[in-house]
Amino acid sequence: MFEKQHRTLGEFIIANQNSFQYTSGELSRLLNGIRLAAKVVNHEVNKAGLVDIIGAAGDTNIQGENQQKLDVLANEKFIQTLKNREIVCGIASEEEDDFISINSFDKQHKNKYVVLIDPLDGSSNIDVNVSVGTIFSIYRRVTPEGTPVTLEDFLQPGRNQIAAGYIIYGTSTMLVYTTGDGVNGFTLNPALGTFYLSHPDMQFPETGKIYSVNEGNYIHFPQGVKDYIKYCQMEEGDRPYTSRYIGSLVSDFHRNMIKGGIYMYPKSSKAQNGKLRLLYECNPMAFLAEQAKGKASDGYQRIMDIQPTELHERVPFFCGSKQMVEKAEEFMANA
Numbered sequence: 001m002f003e004k005q006h007r008t009l010g011e012f013i014i015a016n017q018n019s020f021q022y023t024s025g026e027l028s029r030l031l032n033g034i035r036l037a038a039k040v041v042n043h044e045v046n047k048a049g050l051v052d053i054i055g056a057a058g059d060t061n062i063q064g065e066n067q068q069k070l071d072v073l074a075n076e077k078f079i080q081t082l083k084n085r086e087i088v089c090g091i092a093s094e095e096e097d098d099f100i101s102i103n104s105f106d107k108q109h110k111n112k113y114v115v116l117i118d119p120l121d122g123s124s125n126i127d128v129n130v131s132v133g134t135i136f137s138i139y140r141r142v143t144p145e146g147t148p149v150t151l152e153d154f155l156q157p158g159r160n161q162i163a164a165g166y167i168i169y170g171t172s173t174m175l176v177y178t179t180g181d182g183v184n185g186f187t188l189n190p191a192l193g194t195f196y197l198s199h200p201d202m203q204f205p206e207t208g209k210i211y212s213v214n215e216g217n218y219i220h221f222p223q224g225v226k227d228y229i230k231y232c233q234m235e236e237g238d239r240p241y242t243s244r245y246i247g248s249l250v251s252d253f254h255r256n257m258i259k260g261g262i263y264m265y266p267k268s269s270k271a272q273n274g275k276l277r278l279l280y281e282c283n284p285m286a287f288l289a290e291q292a293k294g295k296a297s298d299g300y301q302r303i304m305d306i307q308p309t310e311l312h313e314r315v316p317f318f319c320g321s322k323q324m325v326e327k328a329e330e331f332m333a334n335a
């Protein structure tokens with residue numbers, strides 16, 4: 001147990017690359033690239049209060065959201081790191097209007113992977129010192145090697161993901177990821193700049209007592225969601241549940257995966273498809289949830305079966321302990 005607890009991320013990637021069905025050497029280099037970018041962004045996030053990078057960058061992203069300077073920095077760092085690794089043929093970022101075709105080094109477009117990132121999710125929390133996160137998702141390209149990537153390479157259903165994960169910049173910085181063989185969490189030792197395996201084989205408890213939703217939108221929710229929230233609040237059996245909502249998907253997801261719980265971002269009369277982005281937030285978190293024996297749906301269908309139609313499309317999101325998601329789906333179906 002001692003050896004397993006102190007295995008570094010690099011050692012873990014090497015030890016497990018044979019279990020990976022694709023060209024694991026390239027995936028290892030890709031994950032190492034993400035690890036490097038995570039350390040750089042972590043360094044900036046941790047000193048955000050000291051350096052003039054908290055204020056809004058002044059621009060707005062395609063979502064119409066104010067881009068915080070740290071958003072812009074994180075976006076640039078991940079894109080630059082991935083480009084330099086010569087493994088990726090394309091990148092799509094929640095902060096970029098369109099995808100980026102990488103052929104600066106890969107002149108023959110031989111690289112096999114596309115990466116989709118939300119470089120700093122929950123960034124509105126930065127200036128109030130609340131945890132934020134990076135979310136990433138990796139697919140093999142589907143268009144022929146030797147040609148530039150196309151939109152089709154990015155509009156793949158989530159079930160095609162070959163790896164996904166997040167970095168949570170919290171009380172400690174953790175990298176949590178899956179390559180389809182379970183979920184493992186690594187904690188950064190800032191003194192050494194090394195991630196160590198601290199949470200092997202992470203799994204959602206079958207059920208839980210925490211529900212995470214922005215109840216300020218209650219009156220705008222569909223009736224089924226209102227009914228489920230009232231169910232969570234009733235004095236009956238193991239309820240009332242506890243309401244915990246950080247406003248940072250990665251933080252709420254991470255806590256729920258450890259303690260048990262459900263995270264919901266439903267559609268509402270204000271947002272017909274909810275707020276979360278299918279490609280950059282829902283698919284990677286759904287892959288992690290299912291690999292951790294949890295569940296992720298839009299209230300009706302499996303998130304990872306949804307066929308995307310555009311880069312920045314939004315979907316309603318229900319994710320966490322299997323029994324809690326299924327109970328919420330039951331209320332949605334019966335409303």
Ligand code: P6P
Pocket residue numbers: 121122123124214247248249250275276
């Ligand atoms: P609201 C952050 O912007 C985010 O995408 C998620 O990380 C978070 O859970 C949600 O939006 C918060 O949205 O509308 O409740 O403030």
